[in-house]
Amino acid sequence: MSIPIEHVISLSALLFVIGVVGALTRRNLIVILMSIELMLNAANLALVGFNRVWSVTAEGAARYDGQVFALMVIAVAAAEVAVGLGILLSLIRNRDSLNVDDASLLRW
């Protein structure tokens, strides 16, 4: 017996919301980046779950749309972390702080 898809999606949504809350409430840039990683993971979970649902074509051949999509997300996540940490270093260097609110020069 397989895991019901509703449960997978619910877990995915829960993790995503935890990521959103973290990204919105914490001021620490590292934690925010981690929260974003968490959101991406939640999305991956949904993608893999859906791939499980639509796993074969009408002819019985395997389909990997969801899993390939998840792979791409992982790659983009790696790229995003590289750039995000670069920004983080730059912030430390210029503001001597990890607080995102300190980087609010570009405003009205």
Place this chain on the structure above:
Amino acid sequence: MPADPQWIEDALLRWIVFVPLGTALASGLLLAVFRRTLSSSLVVWMSCGSVFASFGLSSLSFAKLVGLFGEVPVDDVPPRVLIDTLYTWVGVGVGNSAFSADLAFRYDALSAVMCLVVTGVGFLIHVYSVGYMRADTRDDGGLQRFFCYLNLFIAAMLVLVLADNLLLMFLGWEGVGLCSYLLIGFWYGDRQNAYAGSKAFIVNRIGDFGFIVGILLLFWSMADAGQPAVSFRAIEAGFGSVASQTLALPGWLGGGEIGLATSIGLCFFLGAVGKSAQLPLFVWLPDAMAGPTPVSALIHAATMVTAGVYMAVRLSFLYEAAPGALVVIAWTGGVTAVFAALLATAQNDIKKVLAYSTISQLGYMFLAVGCGAYAIAIFHLVTHAFFKALLFMGAGAVIVATHHEQDMRRMGGLRKKLKLTYWVMVAGVLAICGFPGFSGFFSKDEILTSVFFAHELPGHVALYWMGVATAGLTAFYMFRLLFLTFHGKTRLPRGRRGELDDPEDTMMWPLQILAVLAVLGGIIGLPQFWGDRIGVAESNSLGHFLASVVRLGEPHALDAGVVAQLVGGVLAASITGFGLAYVLYISRPGLREKLEPVLGVPRRVVARRFYVDELYDAVFVRPLVIFSDRVLSRGIDAGLIDGRLVMGSAHAVRGLAAHVLKHLQSGLAQAYLLLMLAGTVALLAYLVT
């Protein structure tokens, strides 16, 4: 009025219109390309040549048409119409509701007469214009432009008179209006001239409104009866079935009902009133004298202003069914005739005298139409074209000779210097005053005879006496013009007295031809009574010719006694007018000063045209200008559109951005993230549901 279902196709007709039209377009294009360097003599030759060619083609068609008259009719009704159909101009609908208007020209007796007058007189005036415009001293002579417009006018006028349906006729109608506007304001450097052109155009819009409403009313009533048509043939054939219908009048007109034929007839007549400068829309014609004199002669005397008369005659079958409209036409014509003649007596500008005279003579024509004497209206139209063109061009010759002096008070004594001009002017004056034997005598006499016998017309006796009074006034103001200009001592400024002479030959020989026509032109419509006296069996050839188009009416029971009474009345009035003018301006000029205390006030009122212009200005123009300025310009445009909408929306956007939207730009990355999330959720919610 015989119905003529048959016609003969004749492809020649289109060239009557196309030759001047093509020339106008060609010279316009050449002018656009070469500008001032375009050879004026080339344009002149093209222009005069094309009008002459058009005249030649008209004559050919005329000969062909007359040939049809001579044929022994196989059945009762021989075809007496030439038709040239080019193509279907407007074609809509299918089956019973199908309707089409062709681009087609019609050459019947009426068109033939108009066509010959337009091209014939038009050619003479073209030739005259060569000399006149060359003598023009203004910097922007614009000779090429002038002839381009003039040719365009001839083409439009020919479209008007040759049109086979109302739509095409309206095209020509507007075309001549446009050319009139362009030529009145020809010397646009002077603001007054441009203003006069605009005035003519705008006043004519009122009339054109009536024309359009008339076309629509006629078309829809015919379409309701299942015969949608605009061509004159179809309308004439089908009009009988709707002629007896009535229209309910709206409450603000007092309710009740009006005959359909009468209402259509009145609408068309409103168009004619505008174009032919009748009361109350006459005000534009005197101002139109701002244009060059040949224009006044061609457009504002001989041809365009008579388009209203032509239209009324063309639609005579309609007016036959609308006696109410005929009464209005007759009274409008009669009142305009005497009113304009009165105004002419107090004018000092030589061209304005002639302008009011034109209005007055057009009133005569409408009087004839109102009496149902359509052929006689056309007869007067033709003779008037001859003698009024002659008078205008004579006045033009005087103006050229005196270096653009138009005020008669500064002329006088020109008789000895401008001998030839003097004698052609005398011929014209005698013709318009109805000197026995001259053309105006017969046509005017015929009109008054028709009025005299028009028993069915309410107040025809009063109209008759108004006509007689107009004849007397005409004699007075025409001889006043002649005496002030050519007799007595010269009142010209000293510097201009020396080199006075008749203008060059290109101006003079058209005048002489027209003088001959003005004197002898009455022959074409010589009344039968006079024909009998000189031994011509069938004299009224114009009338018989036109009988194929219009109802001729019963011949009046004329005997010598009645004729003597009629002619005597007119002659007595004319001689009184002449005598008065002679006494006041030749034998005892001092009398005028003595009469000044008595006649001063009425003379001034007449000289100011009974303040009609001032009245229109106060009632229509000024409120409109004030409304446009205060409400539309300052209120709506500057206030609402510019102030509220344009600047207001800018201010609103700026205010919104400065006070509300700037808070979105907080600089906090997490605030942006929250907004992005909200947007994503909203988008998802929309997509999922």
Place this chain on the structure above:
Amino acid sequence: MSFEMFLFYAFAFLAVFSAVAMIGFVRHIVAAAMSLVVTMVSLAGIYVLMHAELIAAIQILVYAGAIVVLFLFVIMLLDLRDGGLGPAARGQNLVKAVGVGGTVTIGTLVVASVSGVFSVNPLVESLPEGFGEHRALGIALFTDYALAVELVGLVLLASIVGAVILAKRKID
């Protein structure tokens, strides 16, 4: 409850718990990173349960092995003495955020269930042999999805260049 289901709930609980710990109550930034590792490994276990073995492996390799290590490198580079978390999350904001988050979650689930996206396709119990393993997925990646792979490589290259530029001390 089958063993599979038990494993799923266990992994799910671990993932949620460590995720909440990461954003909520750990005191040190390194602890937060470790919590993230736990979440990712748990997710890898769930991937295995759903026959996505290659994804599970890559999840551990890339996320736990590379990304989180990268985080840790940076943390150590910064030499954070006070745990690095700075001021704790603001209470008001947290309440608001949890409210918004809960509403969104429940709303999403309700909408999803009502619209029936999950029940369109019954789960196929008998999957093809080797489903989700490296061979099958690899063939799919380098045939059907070759263009996507190339493009994601380009994205990675761009991000590497960007990271280098950002991390340099001076732009010269």
